[in-house]
Amino acid sequence: MSKLNETDIQGFVLRGYNMPFARYLFLRFEDAGRAATFIHRLLGEVTTGQRWDSGKPLSTVNIAFTHLGLSALELPDATLLSFPVEFQQGMKKRAAILGDTGRNAPESWDEIWREDRVHAWLGVNAVSLDALNSRCADMLTLMRDTDGVILLDAQDAAALVIDGVPTTKEHFGFTDGFGNPDYLGVERSSQPGQGKLNSNGTWAPLATGELLLGYADEAGELPVAPVPHILASNGTFMVYRKLHQNLATFRSYLNDHAPFYAGGKEKLAAKFIGRWRDGTPIELSPDQPDPSITQDPARSTNFTFGADPEGVRCPVGAHMRRVNPRDAFGFDGKLINRRRITRRGLPYGVWTPEGESVTDSDERGVIFIALNADFSRQFEFVQQQWINYGNDARLGNEKDLLMGNHTGHGRFVVQGDTTPTNPPFVCSNLPSFVELRGGGYFFLPSITALGMIGMGLVDPR
Amino acid sequence: MSNINGKVYAMNVITPMKPWKTGLLRILFFALWHIKPMQKDLINLSFIEFARWVIVPRRSFPFLAQGQVPEDLQYDYLLFFSNFNGTWNQYIDAFSSVLSRGLNLIWRWSEKFPGSVPITPFKEYIAQVQFDTDYYYTAYPYAAANDLKAAHIVQSSLDQLAAQAQTSTPQQFAEAYLQFVVRVQTHLGNTGEAPVVS
Structure with a gap:
């Protein structure tokens, strides 16, 4: 496959910017015409996927729309109705399917998400807080000048700073962000383990259509997309979820259970996730973290579970094994190639070292952003079947330990063997370590499509 | 009146075959039955409780009573019956991605079968030839x-x-x-x- 037209694709789709600061602005369109003018004027600001040959910019800007937003922009009905049903419904209406019930139910979300008010997400990433503030100020000026868009709310997110250094850790102390897939045509320093598994054990990029609309997917056909084709092509769909982390609960659960586990606390924590806190895959290094693996792109994601069907090294229900099962279901991983998502987003809240007092109510968590070509086939499938259910992993109704919507009744089995330091161990009465505070489904269009929207030229034919 | 009972989905699919093709399918079934490795992929799909294909020849349709007018059927029929765990989409996705060759061998003798890849025409075909379940008993609806x-x-x-x-x-x-x-x-x-x- 030839290279993609990077200048037509929003940069946020093609690469994680790897910038430590972000602010996500949530917009509402007050007037279709003036909102379109805003989008038209924004066009020159939007960061594309073009390579940064002349150095990394200080900040980036990207935009995505809810179905309500596209409707408020008065796109033709024939276009609006051609979007996939789950996007038309929005994430809130998909709560039952996603298992967003109980404490995760829309009634308990942050106010902005409780009602259907958000029309657009404007994502600003920056290398420094100054650059972030200055770019956001530019955005507000543009909104004021065009007078058709109001700012509902803003969500700050930032890499957690530990000992003065920005890191890729999340609040529970695990290094995050290893597992993004490679796609055909996307230029990226790829590494083994990030695409799809071939039957000879090597790895290959996934079909472009698993990420972008307008290209063949792993089934050899184009993803379901709105009309006209030119509106959809080079765009993607985005899931935004504000995931609150109950840090006090997590730490006390681990501290309470670790004394009964002969492998020790850090090993138990590693069994939960499938990686030691520094990121070492427990499948590759079952007894201790190994920095030589995490530092080596040829190894840090290069492993499979086929030789560990009993979960003796990496438990069958470990978070990482659940959400990216690789070859765990057999068939050389073919059953999972159409279920992959691309992760973006950053943590929010301040890192608190172990030993300092924390409460669950402190504002901290992860802004989970996932990109996929098809919500129902990719993100929703992972969330429903692999996080809040267990049959594919042969775990019955067990949910993912980390992300599952437990109601205090969850269970997680750490498989083991007869070695004294690797015994089988059962964690019962799992509380919810992570809770959903809101979010939505967005369409992240191409530059061409943004131009069409900005100029009112969307014509479904 | 549902195809679904708890964790189990019952699928009935009936497709017509030109009678001269039926013999070929019988030979294939004979081979599948006697060469166990050929069944391996189907068996390894852990969410399938069972899957069964049965040929119903056009002259073997049930004749219930003397009053029933004999039909002159032009086609033999292939009945596919399967119980599986998970959604319809998940099931057909899995079939298409890991069993496409086997499925094509079995169904290629049926009229208008589009092939199991690409998946959208295959799903449309199944939807057209599927008969919904009128009554469905499952001993353990809460178990896969x-x-x-x-x-x-x-x-x-x-x-x-x-x-x-x-x-x-x-x-x-x-x-x-x-x-x-x-x-x-x-x-x-x-x-x-x-x-x-x-």
Whole structure:
């Protein structure tokens, strides 16, 4: 496959910017015409996927729309109705399917998400807080000048700073962000383990259509997309979820259970996730973290579970094994190639070292952003079947330990063997370590499509 | 009146075949039945409880009573019946991605079969030839096939441990118990409601 037209694709789709600061602005369109003018004027600001040959910019800007937003922009009905049903419904209406019930139910979300008010997400990433503030100020000026868009709310997110250094850790102390897939045509320093598994054990990029609309997917056909084709092509769909982390609960659960586990606390924590806190895959290094693996792109994601069907090294229900099962279901991983998502987003809240007092109510968590070509086939499938259910992993109704919507009744089995330091161990009465505070489904269009929207030229034919 | 009962979905698919093709399919079924490795992929899809294909020749349709007017059928029919865990989409996705060659061999003799790849025409075809289930009994609606298999393993392992325990010393029991836990550790999932379909 030839290279993609990077200048037509929003940069946020093609690469994680790897910038430590972000602010996500949530917009509402007050007037279709003036909102379109805003989008038209924004066009020159939007960061594309073009390579940064002349150095990394200080900040980036990207935009995505809810179905309500596209409707408020008065796109033709024939276009609006051609979007996939789950996007038309929005994430809130998909709560039952996603298992967003109980404490995760829309009634308990942050106010902005409780009602259907958000029309657009404007994502600003920056290398420094100054650059972030200055770019956001530019955005507000543009909104004021065009007078058709109001700012509902803003969500700050930032890499957690530990000992003065920005890191890729999340609040529970695990290094995050290893597992993004490679796609055909996307230029990226790829590494083994990030695409799809071939039957000879090597790895290959996934079909472009698993990420972008307008290209063949792993089934050899184009993803379901709105009309006209030119509106959809080079765009993607985005899931935004504000995931609150109950840090006090997590730490006390681990501290309470670790004394009964002969492998020790850090090993138990590693069994939960499938990686030691520094990121070492427990499948590759079952007894201790190994920095030589995490530092080596040829190894840090290069492993499979086929030789560990009993979960003796990496438990069958470990978070990482659940959400990216690789070859765990057999068939050389073919059953999972159409279920992959691309992760973006950053943590929010301040890192608190172990030993300092924390409460669950402190504002901290992860802004989970996932990109996929098809919500129902990719993100929703992972969330429903692999996080809040267990049959594919042969775990019955067990949910993912980390992300599952437990109601205090969850269970997680750490498989083991007869070695004294690797015994089988059962964690019962799992509380919810992570809770959903809101979010939505967005369409992240191409530059061409943004131009069409900005100029009112969307014509479904 | 539903294809779904708890965690189980019942699928009935009936497709017409030109009679001269039926013999070819019979030869294929004979081979599939006698060459076990050919069934391996189907069996390894753990969410399938069973799948069965049956040829119904046009002259073997049930004739219920003298009053029934004999039909002159032009086609033989292939009945496919399967019970599986999970959604319709998930099932057909899996079929298409890992069993496409086998499925094509079985269904290619049926009229208008588009092939199992690409998936959209295949799904449209199945939707057109599928007959909804009028009555569906499931003994364990809250259990998937994996759950049932797991329960058998836990039960037999526990029985074995119990028998052994009658005569073990505490030390022997400790060892036997650890062996028992290792044997059942991947079979401890609980049963319950299926995820919401739509």
